[in-house]
Amino acid sequence: MKKKKNIFIIGSGFSSLSAACYLAKEGNNVTVFEKNNSLGGRARQFKEDGFTFDMGPSWYWMPGVFEKFFSDFGKKVSDYYKLKKLNPAYRVIFGKNSFVDIADNPEKICEEFEKIELGSGKKLKNYLKIAEENYKLGVEDMLYKMPGKSPFELVSLKTIKKIGFFLSNIKKDVRKDFKDPRLRSILEFPVLFLGAKASNTPSFYNFMNFADFGLGTFQSENGFYDLVEAMVELGKSLGVKYLTNQSVNKIIVQNKKVEKLLVNEKEFICDILISGADYNHTESLLEEKHRQYKPNYWKRKVFAPSSLLFYVGFNKKLKNVKHHNLIFDTDFEMHASEIYENPIWPTDPLFYANFTSKTNPKTAPNGYENGFFLIPIAINLSDTDEIRKKYFDFIIRKMELYTGQKLKNSIVYKKSFCVNDFKKEYNSYGGNAYGLANTLMQTAFLRPKIKSKLVKNLYFCGQLTVPGPGVPPAVVSGELVAGLINKN
């Protein structure tokens, strides 16, 4: 009979929650240590003054990944929460009285494209056919078989045929087929989830366009946090222990093995340690000689953006907005270069506005609306109250102008979150929001490893390792690390 192992997991983000379930299912004693007072990592939720806010993710994409996760435990998503497909999936606002609503199926979206640019409907249909093939290969087939140990994981007859997709990029492909700047920005939007510019993202990732148009955008009954609660409920039923307000301060290594952890200055002896906290932070808890990656390694990496976030309560219902709204009133080029090449506070940023109370009325008091606004920004920017205020005024001004209503005097709740909070609350490198970008040179085996090369029983999961940023990859990451541990 296999001996039960004491497995500790640092952090309670989706990758940790997923790993915990898979390892507990194998009969191990699993304990999750979370430094904050609630579970979910960057996907925590808070409630204040009658408003409920998901703090991080809001786009529920790739529902199949979550269905597969629960089915591995003999469960279904619907055993835990109700999902609704949004229609329109989202609204893209280009200016005053100028917007495109993205419908809930590809045929209608093709028709909408055709209205904007003659011939683009047919081109989109072909583009989505290839994106769907890449989704089937990349997500349904390869993703679960790639713990990132060796380049050979990528090699198969099917992937060899796709080599061209790794040599070109999304921006080139989109611009070849579509001329209208609105269509281009709509098609380039999904790669933002991968954390890099479209020009720096291999064409293979066009499977995100299939995830967007082909599969659609979903919303669960009480917001994204339903998924956190469901995974925790499942974990508890398998015996996982979840401890909050438990900050891991030190990892103590003996004979190249993690021997114990210091958690809030108390010692815990373990057999295996997994960290779903930011990679660089985890290694900083080790003595220097046990760290695989030196400061220069991290400096050279392309990090996904940080974000300036606002959680806002309005004392009225807002008109002319949908659940998800992208304010794409200017070309992303300048904003992108101010994130990646020349990191400064953006001159004229694009932003995202979300109103969950449009779909889930319970997330705001009766007759009120809750708003979540996000501006992607470079990591490590100087973050002050004055700057936050400047951008908040900018957002409200633009929302008033583009949606034709007064908003400023209807604000009854406001909280912001930015670089300093990401660092303080999540020990995030540079205050990154979404981990390490999925560029060509940071894909699969080229990402930080899920198993330490220097400490035998130390593993990593989450958005800085494989497969990459986003909730579905985080859930897969937990499965990959658990699979590797079970195999070893």
Ligand SMILES: Cc1cc2nc3c(=O)[nH]c(=O)nc-3n(C[C@H](O)[C@H](O)[C@H](O)COP(=O)(O)OP(=O)(O)OC[C@H]3O[C@@H](n4cnc5c(N)ncnc54)[C@H](O)[C@@H]3O)c2cc1C
């Ligand atoms: C604002 C925002 C919007 C997003 N939008 C979307 C979206 O719409 N759709 C989507 O799919 N993805 C989205 N993402 C990305 C997605 O949320 C993340 O990729 C995913 O949740 C990361 O999960 P993770 O497992 O890597 O861990 P994280 O969520 O990063 O969790 C790590 C945990 O480790 C804890 N920790 C750190 N140090 C210690 C320590 N020393 N001791 C104990 N605990 C520690 C932290 O407190 C944290 O809880 C968004 C992210 C953000 C921030």
